Amino acid sequence: MTFIRVETLSRRYGNIAAVDGISLDFPTGSFTALLGPSGCGKTTLLRLIAGFEAPAEGQILFDGKLMADPERQVAPESRGVGVVFQSYALWPHMDVAGNVAYPLKTRRTASTEIATRVGDVLEIVGLAGFQARRIEELSGGQRQRVALARCLVADQKIILFDEPLANLDMHLRASMVDAFRDIHRRTGATIVYVTHDQAEALALADRVAVMSKGKLLQVAPPQEVYRAPADATVAGFVGRGGLIAGSVKEAAGGTAMVEAAGHRFKARSGGKATGPAKILLRPEALRLASEGFAARVVDAVYRGPVYEVRLALATDEELVLDSIHAPAVGELVHVACSDAWVIPTA
Template sequence: MIDIRLEEMTRRFGRTVALDDISLDFPAGSFTSLLGPSGCGKTTLLRLVAGFEPPDGGRVMFDGETIADPSSQVPPERRGVGVVFQSYALWPHMDVEGNVAYALTARGVARSERGRRVRDVLATVGLDGYGTRRIEELSGGQRQRVALARCLIAESKIILFDEPLANLDMHLRAAMVEVFRGIHRRTGATMIYVTHDQAEALALSDRIAVMDGGRILQIAPPTEIYGSPVHEKVAGFVGRSTILEGELVGTSGGLAMLEVAGHRFAARTTDTARRGRACVLLRPEGLKLAAEGMQARVISSIYRGPVHEVRLQISGSDHSVVLDCVDAPPVGCMMHVAVTDAWVVPAP
């Protein structure tokens, strides 16, 4: 396990600042997802850790040792880092065993030892008996497992994932999430996972760093990122959300009283919240149809399988909210929406 630290990391491409003075720790054995929209800097950060990009400012450290700064850097092949790419990066002229064993072959490991270790690592990723298969004979999920096996056989203490599931269908992505979680439990490697898919980030990692414009907006466990975002952009990007503007009229014991469209309800808040205008985050699971609450009109309903996603326009407001119902009310009817959970997004 390797502890990774980035200090005041900056990377520019011409006039574009891809990373803007980022300082970030990846504790040994942690699994951190870098989450954000395209162009936010997450892949650039990953490439700096891997050694594929040099920093323009700051430094990268492994276990307290500087491995990259603007004047010098340790080359990628000497960092002990494994990378699993979106494109798999497998050699089509080799079979599965040849791809997985390549690092051992380059080191001069004996054939018998190579064979044993390849069989062991293929069993670990669920490809026992696939050693003689050609790459073109494999599904996308199987190719991704081969790419992961190649990292594991090299005994990488750091494994980086660059949108590894983007090319897979929904069912394969779900299966690979379980594979990645299992590998992390068994190896204890420090893992950094780049994705724009919030569901993957929430399911996989013990920490999520949400990025925007080359900066870190928030880094925290998934439950905090989802339930208690510290920035309005995080609240809007992660999960299904409605952000309303209301009046904070009082606080007590970690709860605030909000007034929105003439209706009052309690919301979780920080100790620093102050009276006045405030933004409040509402999730579908924190809302329900009730006899009392905010009056609203049903404006749409989308069937999502087990539930209907219902959108309602709040009376006397330009805002709408979304909640899930087993039985969808008719479009156009008036209802009352009760708030069972909400979060006051901290002011910038």
């Protein structure tokens, strides 16, 4: 079972709709990131797929077979799903091999086969030779790899990740992102990955489902979510940038002529409507120039290779751009724009 479908799925806690009428397919072998702020419903959706929660409305199907609806519920252990938690959920009294082998022992797999399969998955996750290590001897990243190996050894075709990197430092997170990408390539599993970290979602997934208040706002490849967000909420949550008020003067063929903050320029557009609009300007599409938006420098923070420069327009709206040089705070500058996106109207 590898194709997941949820249809008009809802889950409530009292008067709160944690998941509110969501319909979404997870194709076989896909890597989908559920992205959104805390409380948006992404973990509840994952728990519904895993079988840890029951839906109030709607249904969940794996390869067309009903897993759950308001009347019926297939047990989590019967769904063929592997789950990797933020907390690792490892047994401290067992060594690495014991933790990884546990799913096979519950199936009464032969001991010789267990040893072979444990060794194989530990090599996949970069822990070859760690069989006898105690859990307390491992770093956070290594513990997360053990949890992943335990999931892989059971040969599950669906793997669910619930904020698996939240407890790791920046460098360990970067290495684990590479590990997850490699695991997906090796196994071809259908992966659902819950995170509030947009960088993780964009780097890992082949598509991103952005959630807010129990609803889906946009489901698309990461490049599309970043470059063409479906609404202002997605634009504000994914990536850096400024949303400014403007007006579409002309629109045709995916391009619009817009006017904002006293400046006229071209922007990408998904519609043909003219009139008031919100326009998204990403930092990488902006540069200090001799003409363009007039703005005053509010702040310049060194971010390593560049300064992140915060600017205030005459309308009191703010823009952010990256610059090799730091302009003085209070300096009046002009900003040229090479790319912009007109936020679709409802």
